[in-house]
Amino acid sequence: MTDLLLLSVVFWLGIISAIIFSIQCYKERKVKEGKKYRTNKKLLICSISIIIISWYLTAFTLFGIINGLLGVTTCLNIVAIIIFLIRWFLYRRDKHKTKINRNIVIVLLLASLFLYGGEKLITYHITQQQKEEYLTSQRSFKACYEVTGSTTEELLNNEADEWYNALTQSNENAENAVITTTIKNKHDKEIKNIEKGLALIKTANQQIQNNDYATPEEKRIYHQAYLNIKHFTDHATKINGEYDNFIDQIEPLDDKCVRSFNKLKNI
Secondary structure: OHHHHHHHHHHHHHHHHHHHHHHHHHHOOOOOOOHHHHHHHHHHHHHHHHHHHHHHHHHHHHHOHHHHHHHHHHHHHHHHHHHHHHHHHHOOOOHHHHHHHHHHHHHHHHHHHHHHHHHHHHHHHHHHHHHHHHHHHHHHHHHHHHHHHHHHHHHHHHHHHHHHHHHHHOOOOOOHHHHHHHHHHHOHHHHHHHHHHHHHHHHHHHHHHOOOOOOHHHHHHHHHHHHHHHHHHHHHHOOOOOHHHHHHHHHHHHHHHHHHHHHHHOO
16 A cells, blocks of 8 residues: 555656646747757656556556556557547648658557557456455365364364263262373374364465455455364364353354354355
């Protein structure tokens, strides 16, 4: 956003400068060999160059290098067409100049159509590519979400039972920290599998967030689903605290994941 703002400022400064130096050149037009005229002409050329460069950079920032290049070149061609149409009108009585201007307009018009078509073709190709990547990320996210959610739910049930049994057998004298450490060590393999699943979900979510084909609402749903499954898995893989608190949090966390998964089914 900062880059675009800076480019916008440079662009409009270039426009203002070009207008000022154009006026100065017009005032000094009768003395074309004069120092002031030559200086203003050079400054005008510099201003126009700044306008074109900032325009190109803005297009690159917004649409990518190739699309930006094609888009801006098309716009410049259109400007050139307008200029030569004006020249065509002004020199309409001069057959030689009229023919030259007419031919230039035709060439520029054909070039503009070609560039515009190329831009649209590239845009379509990029959109299709993003669509395929989005669908792949979707499938990966949903598949991992379902498996990881089920595995986490199963682990939580086992952890809850083992924690309860440990407290019962020790007449609630055992320390929770000791019990939870024992449980985590026992289920180390399941915990690692859940963490791998969460990592895959995170990767798929990042891909979706960076994909322009996905709508803002879809991105929001996927990101919220990721946060919900992360909290759910963390509760299972980072078991700690008091038994009652552990039990009380399982159902709310599970419900959030279920609601998120139901929303994902509709996307």
